[in-house]
Amino acid sequence: xxxxDLYRDVIVDHxxxxxxxxxxxxxxxHADGFNPLxxxxxxxxxxxxxxxxxxxxxxxxxxxxxxxSASLLTEAVKGKSRAEVQKLFDEVHTVLTQHDxxxxxxxxxxxxxxxxxxxxxxxxxCASLCWHTLNAALQRASAPVTTE
Amino acid sequence: MSAASVPRPRAANFDVARIRRDFPILDQQVNGKxxxxxxxxxxxQRPQSVIDAIDYYYAHDHANVHRGVHTLSQRxxxxxxxARETIRGFINARSTKEIIYVRGTTEAINLVAQSYxxxxxxxxxxxxxxxxxxxxxxxxxxxVCQQTGAQLKVIPISQTGEVDFAAFxxxxxxxxxxxxxxxxxxxxxTIVPVARFIARAKELKIPVLLDGAQxxxxxxxxxxxxxxxxxxxxxxxxxxxxxxxxxxxRESLLDAMPPWQGGGDMILSVTFEKTTYNQxxxxxxAGTPHIAGAIGTAAAINYLQCIGxxxxxxxxxxxxxxxxxxxxxxxxxxxxxxxPQKASVLSFTMVGIHPHDxxxxxxxxxxxxxxxxxxxxxxxxxxxxxxxxxxSMSFYNTFExxxxxVAALEHARKLLG
Numbered sequence: 228x229x230x231x232d233l234y235r236d237v238i239v240d241h242x243x244x245x246x247x248x249x250x251x252x253x254x255x256x257h258a259d260g261f262n263p264l265x266x267x268x269x270x271x272x273x274x275x276x277x278x279x280x281x282x283x284x285x286x287x288x289x290x291x292x293x294x295x296s297a298s299l300l301t302e303a304v305k306g307k308s309r310a311e312v313q314k315l316f317d318e319v320h321t322v323l324t325q326h327d328x329x330x331x332x333x334x335x336x337x338x339x340x341x342x343x344x345x346x347x348x349x350x351x352x353c354a355s356l357c358w359h360t361l362n363a364a365l366q367r368a369s370a371p372v373t374t375e
Numbered sequence: 376m377s378a379a380s381v382p383r384p385r386a387a388n389f390d391v392a393r394i395r396r397d398f399p400i401l402d403q404q405v406n407g408k409x410x411x412x413x414x415x416x417x418x419x420q421r422p423q424s425v426i427d428a429i430d431y432y433y434a435h436d437h438a439n440v441h442r443g444v445h446t447l448s449q450r451x452x453x454x455x456x457x458a459r460e461t462i463r464g465f466i467n468a469r470s471t472k473e474i475i476y477v478r479g480t481t482e483a484i485n486l487v488a489q490s491y492x493x494x495x496x497x498x499x500x501x502x503x504x505x506x507x508x509x510x511x512x513x514x515x516x517x518x519v520c521q522q523t524g525a526q527l528k529v530i531p532i533s534q535t536g537e538v539d540f541a542a543f544x545x546x547x548x549x550x551x552x553x554x555x556x557x558x559x560x561x562x563x564x565t566i567v568p569v570a571r572f573i574a575r576a577k578e579l580k581i582p583v584l585l586d587g588a589q590x591x592x593x594x595x596x597x598x599x600x601x602x603x604x605x606x607x608x609x610x611x612x613x614x615x616x617x618x619x620x621x622x623x624x625r626e627s628l629l630d631a632m633p634p635w636q637g638g639g640d641m642i643l644s645v646t647f648e649k650t651t652y653n654q655x656x657x658x659x660x661a662g663t664p665h666i667a668g669a670i671g672t673a674a675a676i677n678y679l680q681c682i683g684x685x686x687x688x689x690x691x692x693x694x695x696x697x698x699x700x701x702x703x704x705x706x707x708x709x710x711x712x713x714x715p716q717k718a719s720v721l722s723f724t725m726v727g728i729h730p731h732d733x734x735x736x737x738x739x740x741x742x743x744x745x746x747x748x749x750x751x752x753x754x755x756x757x758x759x760x761x762x763x764x765x766x767s768m769s770f771y772n773t774f775e776x777x778x779x780x781v782a783a784l785e786h787a788r789k790l791l792g
Contacts, residue, residue, distance in 0.1 A: 239790075242791070266748050266755065266761040267761070289761070347735060350731070353731065
């Protein structure tokens with residue numbers, strides 16, 4: 228286990244200086260994520276242009292991995308369609324959990340920096356919390372509007 | 376004061392090197408470094424004598440207890456009930472009837488909640504706890520409140536992590552039906568001066584339960600001197616086996632309580648019309664118990680008593696003082712829990728570094744600490760932190776290990792701070 232593999236420069240940088248940090252007001256959708264085991268809490272806000280994410284922000288508190296992962300997520304999903312976001316989530320999840328998975332840096336971009344997490348199984352949830360939260364926000368956004 | 380200038384005390388008359396040889400698990404490398412185990416408040420390690428006692432029992436003496444005339448059943452019963460006498464002596468209960476075997480502190484508190492509180496409490500009654508309790512001394516009472524309509528009242532704590540006695544005096548009153556307090560806080564290390572609280576409760580004839588999970592491994596506990604009515608603790612935090620613990624209860628109260636669980640061993644006679652319950656303590660011990668747990672716990676007590684609880688407490692206090700001085704001299708460290716009376720628990724945060732990152736970085740240096748909310752989320756809320764890192768020392772830890780902790784924390788600071 229090499230710490231430098233977990234806390235790569237990109238991760239340390241995004242933890243110290245999180246991008247797109249804050250609320251979107253108004254937001255087309257938002258969801259809160261909570262990891263009761265470690266107390267990580269974050270909220271993700273998105274604005275949509277039809278099927279595409281126009282803007283994404285997050286706020287909350289957590290470890291370096293969860294903050295950096297959320298920061299990287301907000302950069303990565305802007306301009307992407309729901310289907311593209313889902314595909315990206317699947318790829319990130321594979322990189323986080325499968326030891327022998329190929330890390331396609333060309334497709335993942337900066338998100339490839341998260342691949343070191345797989346050597347630290349206790350920390351995988353820190354990295355994936357923001358993605359689950361984004362999914363929840365997008366599902367909420369697609370729920371039929373009610374008058375109740 | 377720089378970290379390096381803290382003098383390392385020399386523990387007189389305490390041969391920690393010899394003690395460490397009794398704990399085989401301590402002699403190993405973790406991530407290529409010698410293990411530094413500082414997660415004792417979560418669970419301690421076991422000496423070879425405890426492992427051997429459990430081993431020997433399964434290899435030579437095992438049969439079910441209280442059930443047979445054959446030799447093995449008799450041997451198992453003798454060891455199992457002999458352990459009860461050892462435990463009685465350890466906490467100075469009046470009688471082995473007052474020593475109820477349970478799975479741990481959590482089950483002991485739930486037993487009192489469901490068998491003592493639930494049948495008695497009514498709307499308007501109040502249960503009094505403090506703001507530094509472990510979830511195990513909060514949630515069982517919330518359940519009772521839902522079941523009975525009683526109300527939970529919480530004594531506030533101060534910024535140092537001490538239970539506010541003046542507030543307690545205002546909160547306790549004619550509606551109070553039970554006072555349930557931690558003896559030592561698991562998240563902060565605060566030693567609660569329970570004698571004062573108990574004395575006031577006794578004036579009002581209010582029964583007192585103490586959660587002793589963190590106190591029994593680190594101090595002399597005398598339930599008669601404390602004058603408490605219930606005392607709960609777990610074996611695995613006091614170098615004994617997991618899955619075993621003790622509820623001490625005042626005999627007159629236990630006598631008046633209905634059984635909590637029904638089954639074998641807790642009865643004298645059963646017909647479909649009427650069942651007569653067994654005497655104390657077996658009335659509360661339905662089913663085949665954790666026999667090896669009782670035997671291992673007795674071996675743990677024998678080990679602790681060979682060293683002496685006073686000597687253990689004194690040595691651990693030196694470890695705490697040294698660790699507090701060294702860790703608090705690291706820039707950006709905030710100690711959470713600064714009561715003048717503390718057990719060897721050091722909870723802290725570091726500016727700019729989340730406790731989970733501290734935990735991971737320390738682990739790569741072979742140093743095991745707990746990170747998180749320590750099953751005390753209200754305590755975290757009070758100090759406005761999401762989590763802390765917690766180093767908790769036992770009598771087999773050394774001053775050199777504290778140095779290793781400090782070096783690992785410095786490493787964390789360089790990496791992420």
